[in-house]
Amino acid sequence: MLEFDDIQHILLTRTPALAARYEFLSFRDAAGGRAWLSAMLEKVQSAAEVRASVKKDNRWVTMAFTWNGLRALGVDEASLATFPEEFKQGMVARAEMLGDSGKNHPANWVGGLATADLHAIVILFARDAAERERCQTEHAKLVARCEGVEALSTLDLEATPPFDYAHDHFGYRDRLSQPVMEGTGEIPTPGSGATLKPGEFILGYPDEEGPPANLPQPEILSRNGSYMAYRRLEEHVGKFRDFLREHGETPEEQELIAAKLMGRWRSGAPLVLAPEKDDPALGADTQRNNDFNYKQMDPHGYAVPLGSHIRRMNPRDTAHNVNRRRMIRRGATYGPHLPEGAPDDGAERGIAAFVICASLIRQYEFAQNVWVNDRNFHELGNERDPIIGNQDGTLEFKIPKRPIRRKITGLPAFTTVRGGAYFFLPGINALRYLAALGSARQA
Amino acid sequence: MSDRSKQHDWTKPAAMAIPEGGFFKDKVEQGRYGPIFPKTPACYGFSIIAKIIPGREPVFHEYARNIEQAVAGQPDILAVLRLHYLRWNLFDINGETYFQYMGIFDTDFDKYTEDAVGIFAASGLNTVFENLEGFPKDWKTNAAAFIKFVRDHQCPSFLEYGEYPFVSAEEIKKALKLKAAFSNMLDQMQ
Numbered sequence: 001m002l003e004f005d006d007i008q009h010i011l012l013t014r015t016p017a018l019a020a021r022y023e024f025l026s027f028r029d030a031a032g033g034r035a036w037l038s039a040m041l042e043k044v045q046s047a048a049e050v051r052a053s054v055k056k057d058n059r060w061v062t063m064a065f066t067w068n069g070l071r072a073l074g075v076d077e078a079s080l081a082t083f084p085e086e087f088k089q090g091m092v093a094r095a096e097m098l099g100d101s102g103k104n105h106p107a108n109w110v111g112g113l114a115t116a117d118l119h120a121i122v123i124l125f126a127r128d129a130a131e132r133e134r135c136q137t138e139h140a141k142l143v144a145r146c147e148g149v150e151a152l153s154t155l156d157l158e159a160t161p162p163f164d165y166a167h168d169h170f171g172y173r174d175r176l177s178q179p180v181m182e183g184t185g186e187i188p189t190p191g192s193g194a195t196l197k198p199g200e201f202i203l204g205y206p207d208e209e210g211p212p213a214n215l216p217q218p219e220i221l222s223r224n225g226s227y228m229a230y231r232r233l234e235e236h237v238g239k240f241r242d243f244l245r246e247h248g249e250t251p252e253e254q255e256l257i258a259a260k261l262m263g264r265w266r267s268g269a270p271l272v273l274a275p276e277k278d279d280p281a282l283g284a285d286t287q288r289n290n291d292f293n294y295k296q297m298d299p300h301g302y303a304v305p306l307g308s309h310i311r312r313m314n315p316r317d318t319a320h321n322v323n324r325r326r327m328i329r330r331g332a333t334y335g336p337h338l339p340e341g342a343p344d345d346g347a348e349r350g351i352a353a354f355v356i357c358a359s360l361i362r363q364y365e366f367a368q369n370v371w372v373n374d375r376n377f378h379e380l381g382n383e384r385d386p387i388i389g390n391q392d393g394t395l396e397f398k399i400p401k402r403p404i405r406r407k408i409t410g411l412p413a414f415t416t417v418r419g420g421a422y423f424f425l426p427g428i429n430a431l432r433y434l435a436a437l438g439s440a441r442q443a
Numbered sequence: 444m445s446d447r448s449k450q451h452d453w454t455k456p457a458a459m460a461i462p463e464g465g466f467f468k469d470k471v472e473q474g475r476y477g478p479i480f481p482k483t484p485a486c487y488g489f490s491i492i493a494k495i496i497p498g499r500e501p502v503f504h505e506y507a508r509n510i511e512q513a514v515a516g517q518p519d520i521l522a523v524l525r526l527h528y529l530r531w532n533l534f535d536i537n538g539e540t541y542f543q544y545m546g547i548f549d550t551d552f553d554k555y556t557e558d559a560v561g562i563f564a565a566s567g568l569n570t571v572f573e574n575l576e577g578f579p580k581d582w583k584t585n586a587a588a589f590i591k592f593v594r595d596h597q598c599p600s601f602l603e604y605g606e607y608p609f610v611s612a613e614e615i616k617k618a619l620k621l622k623a624a625f626s627n628m629l630d631q632m633q
């Protein structure tokens with residue numbers, strides 16, 4: 001039985017937010033950090049609370065901490081030592097393995113995310129920009145009151161138009177393939193696979209291989225918690241559109257190139273089900289838009305190229321143990337919308353997203369290292385993920401086609417990593433435990 | 444055939460001398476669990492050598508029969524590991540029995556290591572490792588401990604050779620399928 005009243009809402013719910021703000025905090029003083037946390041406790045909602053009141057609420061708050069942040073709040077060394085190695089090291093130390101080199105290297109990251117001073121993130125999802133402004137003002141007052149608490153940086157996010165469906169700045173429909181946990185009452189959409197054991201995403205529950213093991217201690221700290229990999233990914237929209245024009249003579253050909261890179265038309269319609277022509281109605285239909293496999297329906301990649309983004313991020317029936325590699329994705333777009341036909345204005349725009357999973361090394365890092373950035377994924381030889389892989393202009397993208405495949409060489413980087421971090425997402429009781437650390441010691 | 448293998452001429456047998464310690468210090472690639480041993484003309488691989496718990500030799504022979512049956516019953520049981528070959532040996536040093544486990548892979552061991560643990564845990568193929576001295580008792584739920592044991596007992600090569608260097612098992616299988624397809628085509632033309 002999932003403890004909905006102890007699980008932070010971001011793990012289990014999507015909120016109707018059109019605006020968001022991420023604040024990255026540093027605690028120079030443990031007591032100050034705990035004072036901030038104590039004050040924030042009443043703002044953080046559990047999954048149970050959000051389920052009950054999402055229709056009337058206007059803002060939703062999530063808090064998470066780096067390993068350094070847990071130490072800064074006063075977690076003792078014995079407890080800190082029980083966290084997994086990759087979390088202790090942090091995303092910066094794992095950069096090479098994650099493919100964060102060249103322009104993606106942490107030396108180029110913004111907002112202080114690559115520093116050891118990064119201790120916490122507070123994620124605000126707001127129904128609209130006005131509510132975000134109100135919360136931001138309130139939070140600034142709180143931070144000012146708490147000794148030694150400092151905002152390293154902030155990021156404002158907004159949905160990008162048109163607003164009737166979720167999509168990124170490139171125009172690809174998002175939120176099409178999400179895992180569903182047992183016990184949530186949700187039913188996976190056709191093609192999304194069976195429900196998964198909650199322990200794949202939430203600490204303290206059985207996972208796909210059995211009972212929970214090796215959880216951080218004490219139990220109150222880890223129970224109903226999870227890990228979040230944060231990625232701020234700039235999308236080079238002008239470069240992307242130039243690429244489509246360069247490789248497709250007609251608008252239809254350009255759309256097909258865009259679809260081949262992703263594995264879906266920008267409408268969301270999967271190429272496996274709509275290989276020749278876009279089908280927006282299919283793209284919007286959750287009962288049909290994820291209902292496909294690769295092994296039987298597209299073994300050679302004639303529809304979805306073997307190296308395309310969705311084939312890497314979820315190889316479905318062409319990879320082993322995929323149930324041990326699934327991840328929950330949350331996030332939003334940031335930066336101004338670039339209207340179709342407008343020249344690139346040089347502004348930074350992109351996606352700032354969270355990958356939530358019970359094991360960063362087994363789930364997030366595996367996907368990043370083996371599926372996204374392995375040049376020899378599916379024996380491709382010289383490719384990485386065309387959307388989020390580390391591209392330096394020397395790699396290629398092959399589009400299987402009879403009689404002869406098409407090969408695009410010198411693929412440019414359509415995205416650049418501008419920041420990232422590993423966070424621990426505690427349960428509600430764990431947040432209370434952290435907030436009370438000082439008083440517990442005094443007692 | 445992948446373009447990477449075209450960069451290596453498979454018609455030219457090649458040997459590679461590997462520095463002491465097993466790594467080329469100026470280009471050590473990092474995997475999720477630590478540095479990755481380099482790809483050589485004989486692809487990726489490992490040689491794990493560990494002392495067995497005295498008197499456990501019969502368990503190893505029973506394990507061999509189990510593996511034989513498991514693969515016969517489910518030929519793709521080890522497919523995830525992207526293997527060419529595995530060899531298991533028992534040998535004697537000063538009256539003590541040691542176990543050697545050598546594998547040749549198309550991917551570094553780091554990539555699919557949790558899958559290997561999962562296969563062993565799920566298929567009942569576990570007994571052999573549990574009969575090695577120092578093997579972590581909680582390995583089924585502690586992939587990191589399993590991997591540390593493997594890394595601690597890895598004896599890196601100082602020389603590797605490939606008669607058809609850098610060619611993957613998948614490429615070899617594709618070539619054989621192509622040969623079979625041509626053979627079939629010629630049959631149809633008779």
